Amino acid sequence: MAAFALNEADAGSDVANLQSTAQAVENGYLLNGEKVWITNAQIADVYLYFAKTNPSAGASGISAFLLPSKSAGITDGQYADKFGVFSSNTGWIRLENVFVPSENRLGWEGEGFKIAMSALDMARFVVAAGSIGLMKACLAQAVAYAKQRIAFGKPIAETQLIQQLLAGMQQRIDLGETYVRQVGWLKNRGERATRESSAAKWYCTEAAWQTANDAMQVLGAAGYRDQYDIARHLRNARAATIYQGTSQIHQLIQASYLLGQRQPTRLRCELPPIQLD
Numbered sequence: 141m142a143a144f145a146l147n148e149a150d151a152g153s154d155v156a157n158l159q160s161t162a163q164a165v166e167n168g169y170l171l172n173g174e175k176v177w178i179t180n181a182q183i184a185d186v187y188l189y190f191a192k193t194n195p196s197a198g199a200s201g202i203s204a205f206l207l208p209s210k211s212a213g214i215t216d217g218q219y220a221d222k223f224g225v226f227s228s229n230t231g232w233i234r235l236e237n238v239f240v241p242s243e244n245r246l247g248w249e250g251e252g253f254k255i256a257m258s259a260l261d262m263a264r265f266v267v268a269a270g271s272i273g274l275m276k277a278c279l280a281q282a283v284a285y286a287k288q289r290i291a292f293g294k295p296i297a298e299t300q301l302i303q304q305l306l307a308g309m310q311q312r313i314d315l316g317e318t319y320v321r322q323v324g325w326l327k328n329r330g331e332r333a334t335r336e337s338s339a340a341k342w343y344c345t346e347a348a349w350q351t352a353n354d355a356m357q358v359l360g361a362a363g364y365r366d367q368y369d370i371a372r373h374l375r376n377a378r379a380a381t382i383y384q385g386t387s388q389i390h391q392l393i394q395a396s397y398l399l400g401q402r403q404p405t406r407l408r409c410e411l412p413p414i415q416l417d
């Protein structure tokens with residue numbers, strides 16, 4: 141069981157500002173710092189822990205370490221007052237002079253930021269795909285409920301305003317699936333797909349939040365209890381617009397490609413030329 145330990149109190153969106161340090165000592169490093177909002181904080185066997193080997197070098201001073209969670213000097217705790225994602229352990233990790241051997245450094249010193257970003261490329265794709273599942277569950281529940289709930293003498297499914305909500309949910313699922321399949325296709329080709337993963341994550345998580353919200357509207361008060369799964373989906377969908385980069389950060393990423401600050405995914409052309417008759 142692993143955890144991705146990047147986020148800190150003053151380094152959420154602004155990851156390069158992380159304050160954890162890794163000081164080189166004989167045969168390894170001494171790690172100090174605190175991570176917050178870490179999924180699996182208390183149940184992980186190993187943390188992928190990001191700390192600065194060169195604190196004055198910004199993002200290029202960050203290095204990555206595979207840190208066994210039972211190492212001496214680590215304390216942890218979990219948040220008991222989260223809004224959602226109750227099935228997941230989320231908490232903090234504090235490191236005080238924790239020794240990690242040199243061979244546990246992942247990559248070279250200074251490569252941590254690049255490693256973190258490549259992990260996020262995959263995680264964003266996974267979060268986007270998960271959002272599709274959440275939307276499908278919401279739509280199935282909303283359709284079933286709308287067919288059997290009678291108001292004004294007929295099933296609410298027969299009213300056009302409810303049909304509009306259902307159709308909108310289906311549209312978001314279809315668009316989201318297109319995004320996810322596009323990223324999957326690029327990944328299968330071995331392409332990096334940073335922009336596309338970010339776009340998919342941004343769209344699918346916002347779509348899931350909107351879809352869970354609409355599903356709750358279809359169910360009315362019944363959806364506001366945990367009797368149906370909609371309330372849980374709504375709580376969980378909300379978290380996904382924050383973790384793995386907030387929706388605002390994904391808009392900044394998209395803009396950075398448009399403005400030429402980043403280079404777009406370059407496709408290797410492996411398709412045979414089209415034969416025209």
Ligand SMILES: Cc1cc2nc3c(=O)[nH]c(=O)nc-3n(C[C@H](O)[C@H](O)[C@H](O)COP(=O)(O)OP(=O)(O)OC[C@H]3O[C@@H](n4cnc5c(N)ncnc54)[C@H](O)[C@@H]3O)c2cc1C
Nearest residue numbers: 144145146147152153177178179379382383384385386388
């Ligand atoms: C359930 C859950 C699980 C998590 N799991 C992990 C994990 O396993 N590992 C991990 O490392 N982290 C994890 N996180 C942390 C998550 O990655 C951060 O919460 C996220 O990156 C946002 O950071 P922040 O909360 O500090 O918000 P901040 O960075 O403080 O942002 C606050 C608000 O300001 C906006 N903002 C910030 N900068 C800008 C800007 N330049 N322009 C416009 N708007 C801006 C943000 O979009 C946001 O709306 C988890 C978070 C949650 C909620």
